Amino acid sequence: MSDNVNSVFCTIVPPHVLDKLARADDSARADVAQRTLEHDSQQRTRRRVTALRGLAAPAGTPSDSPRRTIYDAEHRAVQPGRKVHAEGDAPSKDATVNRAHAGLGATFDLYLKAFGRRSIDDAGLPLDATVHYGEGYNNAFWDGSQMVFGDGDGDIFLDFTIPVDVIGHELTHGVTQYTANLEYYGQSGALNESVSDVFGSLIKQYSLGQSADQADWLIGQGLLGPGIDRGVALRSMKEPGTAYDDDVLGKDPQPGHMDDFVRTSRDQGGVHINSGIPNRAFYLLATRLGGNAWERAGKVWYATLTGGQLKEDAQFADFSRLTVAAARTLYGDGDEVQAVLKAWEEVGVPTS
Structure with a gap:
């Protein structure tokens, strides 16, 4: 992988969608969208500084089994949050935790069984995810080392762990980061x-x-x-x-x-x-x-x-x-x- 990590903050909901929502006549919808936009802009700037320093997530040990850990941000904009589920644990009472765990596993399985790739970096990178991020946060993102899921506002967007392709999409930004490292522009x-x-x-x-x-x-x-x-x-x-x-x-x-x-x-x-x-x-x-x-x-x-x-x-x-x-x-x-x-x-x- 190049030392210059270009794709260290990638979101599933495009800015143009949030821009439209931020101009809505409905003040509650506009406020949620504006807060999401401001958060993402700040994160993008912060992660760009991290990229320029050449920092990346540590590799793991190649394995045919995933090592998944789920954290709960408890509706705060913190990472990773409180650890609530580890590989091998019984299913959680929290459906969001279970969906995140399953989506990480589905992504690991496709890359391993179809392409022989062992995790995101092909070296057994542990798969970490934070759920219940922020208050009504209308996005999900890959930050260069882990997945983060908002719960949505329940009006425009639902829980971002629901579509497995969203999870696979964001984790694939990590695969790109560790391979072609395509510039994000x-x-x-x-x-x-x-x-x-x-x-x-x-x-x-x-x-x-x-x-x-x-x-x-x-x-x-x-x-x-x-x-x-x-x-x-x-x-x-x-x-x-x-x-x-x-x-x-x-x-x-x-x-x-x-x-x-x-x-x-x-x-x-x-x-x-x-x-x-x-x-x-x-x-x-x-x-x-x-x-x-x-x-x-x-x-x-x-x-x-x-x-x-x-x-x-x-x-x-x-x-x-x-x-x-x-x-x-x-x-x-x-x-x-x-x-x-x-x-x-x-x-x-x-x-x-």
């Missing part, structure tokens, strides 16, 4: 977010035993609360831009093609927005190949992320070319390579 940042969506979705599909055709390809399905009338998730990999269109949340801004690429200085250069383009490319590849998406499409993406050729400032076209090369290395000049080429063509990203 612009196209490289959108790739960072997309990789997390891809593997978050694969973790959900693996845990549910779903094929690519059976999957919903939604990120954060089940997270939106009763205050949202027209929304199903945070993002759709199948049809970027269709996850929500709601008076409260606004319209999902994700593009699914380079013709609609969004140029902005907000959201780290649109990392949560333009990730829809490589997201759709992966969806197209996985459904074209059929079967279990982690078996062929997932292996191509994993080989690209971990192969050592993906630079920290990689653009979409760099990533696409490397996926073609990875498919060829893994499968020869067969259907897989043609499927990769076609997927990128359909979203307007060149491969040569």
